[in-house]
Amino acid sequence: MKFLVTKDLAHSTLLSYLMGSVVFAILMYLGFDMVLHAYVIGLDLHSVSVTLFGDVENFVEPILIDSLLLQVHIDLFMTLFALLILSSIFIRLYSDKVMTKWIVHFLLSMGILAPVALILAYFVSTLFSVIWLISFVLWHLLASIVAVMILKKLLAK
Amino acid sequence: MKNTALYAIPIRYMLIYVVFILISGLWLFFLSQGLDSSGSVISTLKNVIASPAAKSVEGLVEVVTPHLFSIGTLIFVTAHFMLFSTKVSQKVSLKVAMLLFVFALFDIFAYFAITFGLVVSGWIKLVAVSGFVLFFLLILGLVGFSL
Numbered sequence: 001m002k003f004l005v006t007k008d009l010a011h012s013t014l015l016s017y018l019m020g021s022v023v024f025a026i027l028m029y030l031g032f033d034m035v036l037h038a039y040v041i042g043l044d045l046h047s048v049s050v051t052l053f054g055d056v057e058n059f060v061e062p063i064l065i066d067s068l069l070l071q072v073h074i075d076l077f078m079t080l081f082a083l084l085i086l087s088s089i090f091i092r093l094y095s096d097k098v099m100t101k102w103i104v105h106f107l108l109s110m111g112i113l114a115p116v117a118l119i120l121a122y123f124v125s126t127l128f129s130v131i132w133l134i135s136f137v138l139w140h141l142l143a144s145i146v147a148v149m150i151l152k153k154l155l156a157k
Numbered sequence: 158m159k160n161t162a163l164y165a166i167p168i169r170y171m172l173i174y175v176v177f178i179l180i181s182g183l184w185l186f187f188l189s190q191g192l193d194s195s196g197s198v199i200s201t202l203k204n205v206i207a208s209p210a211a212k213s214v215e216g217l218v219e220v221v222t223p224h225l226f227s228i229g230t231l232i233f234v235t236a237h238f239m240l241f242s243t244k245v246s247q248k249v250s251l252k253v254a255m256l257l258f259v260f261a262l263f264d265i266f267a268y269f270a271i272t273f274g275l276v277v278s279g280w281i282k283l284v285a286v287s288g289f290v291l292f293f294l295l296i297l298g299l300v301g302f303s304l
Contacts, residue, residue, distance in 0.1 A: 065188065066188050072181055073178065076181060083170075084171060084234070087166070087167040
């Protein structure tokens with residue numbers, strides 16, 4: 001992403017439009033990712049628990065470790081790219097703000113905490129499913145706010 | 158572009174993300190080779206060497222296709238940060254990155270040799286995976302050292 005740092009492109013209209021478009025696509029991705037995880041894992045404590053540990057009364061089998069791990073493997077890859085692009089553009093546009101550093105730290109640490117907590121919930125304790133739920137919702141929410149802030153700044157130019 | 162040091166933050170996190178991606182990928186591979194039933198990594202490794210799990214061509218294509226794109230992109234994004242490095246020469250970065258690409262392709266296609274019966278033992282896959290992971294860790298180390 002060297003092109004995002006290059007000074008020569010600081011006033012390029014093309015780069016502004018490209019950044020706006022990719023951020024808009026990522027904003028939509030964040031929404032659909034929430035919907036996808038609501039279907040696959042669940043977005044409330046009860047459905048997460050049913051997915052991970054099954055439900056004996058309703059004859060629901062727990063998720064297979066292969067399936068869960070594959071989801072985590074894909075999530076790590078997708079989160080990395082979405083947040084890497086988003087944070088690079090955010091730093092480019094808001095590098096003068098003190099909060100930028102902490103927002104990027106929080107965003108990327110929550111993004112990695114979510115998949116790790118999901119695996120720990122499966123193997124260690126149900127407590128981690130609460131951590132997964134909080135970190136997953138938080139990074140999606142913050143990433144969406146960051147995306148809107150980027151779009152606002154780009155549109156104001 | 159007042160504060161370019163800020164860009165080091167997402168790059169540092171990227172290194173951690175990639176390590177987790179590699180760990181989950183290795184874990185998935187061992188699961189597909191019977192880690193669940195054998196119980197330990199060592200006995201799974203022995204299983205891979207002695208009798209690697211049978212896989213259909215369709216199953217392999219299903220795994221190979223997304224990995225060609227994702228691993229290629231991941232190596233490109235990780236290795237391109239070496240363009241900024243003032244501590245490691247471009248020559249070294251080039252060699253490591255190209256060897257990583259070669260091992261990535263070797264790793265992605267190694268299982269075809271087993272499925273098509275060119276080799277009986279799973280050694281080829283283990284060598285490919287080990288080379289790929291080691292070179293990826295090396296390039297991550299170089300990026301980390303350059304920050």
